[in-house]
Amino acid sequence: MKYTFPLLLSSIWLSAVHLQAQQLKQVSNMQTTPLVYAANKINHPLNIDGKADESDWAQAPWTSAFIDIEGSQKAKPAFNTRVKMLWDNEHLYIYAQLEEPHIWGDITQHDAIIYHNNDFEVFIKPFEQQPLYYEIEVNALNTIMDLMMPKAYRLGGDALMHWDVKGLKSAVHHAGTINDPTDKDQFWAVEMAIPFRSLLTYSSNATPKLNSYWRINFSRVQWQATVNEETYTRKKDGDKFLPEDNWVWSPIGVINMHHPERWGYLQFVTKQPQEVKLPESQKIEQLAWNIFYLQQAYHKQHKAYADQIDQLPNYTQLVKPAMQQLKHDILLNKAKSFYKLTIRDSSNGYSLTLDSHGNYHTNDE
Known part of the structure; x- marks a missing residue:
């Protein structure tokens, strides 16, 4: 009986790690243009x-x-x-x-x-x-x-x-x-x-x-x-x-x-363009949602959101390359149970705010 509680904690931790790994695999699959x-x-x-x-x-x-x-x-x-x-x-x-x-x-x-x-x-x-x-x-x-x-x-x-x-x-x-x-x-x-x-x-x-x-x-x-x-x-x-x-x-x-x-x-x-292009907002939206997905994976394991985006799993592959051209702010409450992310693209004046509930707002300055 004295070993039940540590084993239970170990099982819960392993389950959280497994769920995070599943989420990260899904996020990697969601990178097509x-x-x-x-x-x-x-x-x-x-x-x-x-x-x-x-x-x-x-x-x-x-x-x-x-x-x-x-x-x-x-x-x-x-x-x-x-x-x-x-x-x-x-x-x-x-x-x-x-x-x-x-x-x-x-x-x-x-x-x-x-x-x-x-x-x-x-x-x-x-x-x-x-x-x-x-x-x-x-x-x-x-x-x-x-x-x-x-x-x-x-x-x-x-x-x-x-x-x-x-x-x-x-x-x-x-x-x-x-x-x-x-x-x-x-x-x-x-x-x-x-x-x-x-x-x-x-x-x-x-x-x-x-x-x-x-x-x-x-x-x-x-x-x-x-x-x-x-x-x-x-x-x-x-x-x-x-x-x-x-x-x-x-x-x-x-x-x-x-x-x-x-x-x-x-x-x-009105007529077919020579080249069909993505909207300029695509780059910033992809990044914002990648951070959202990775924050969910981080929360699965830590029961709190990351206050620095470089703490997120797969940050180097899915976040860092895009951040070189964009600016961001992230605000968390004291308990780290809620965050609000803002990303700005100075090249086109576009910004997007996305919170941990999935609520978002866009602004074309």
């Missing part, structure tokens, strides 16, 4: 029928093919997925094509859990200085689930399921037959017109400014299915469904789409 898509502006509305056969769509470039949510080190997706985007003064237009030999779906109720079917998902964060973002999911039956997130789940947010994309237009096209296991299909496609006004907040303008950026990403949830003579069913191992594949446009690094700071960028342009 977000992708950027420049969407052309058009002067007239599109017919939303799921076919994208207008000349405007023909001139819009495809995104790169989707990869695993954890990144290119994982297996290449079994089926190809690509997206195009356009915009006018009223709408953001999205067209997605999902290669699929067996198109199926059985969820027909709005705001049901659509990702229990194979689905296509849109994640949109229009406002740089606000944590809220939107999610739209659709299956091959064109059943929609839409929600608003005040902030990410991991930061204390919760989905507002009663929120809807007012005026959303969507259509699905099947190059093949749905729910017919007797043949092989080619693909299913989703076309959407998302009204800017449906994403409007009280103090914002509905139409994006020319050359401005939004955060955006897309996900495809793909289940392994058993093909019966008349139906499709998700495969099980005993009583449990086999895990789904998560294929995305811009990889997150972890199996969690709710990291908006890891999404790609959508730029609103």
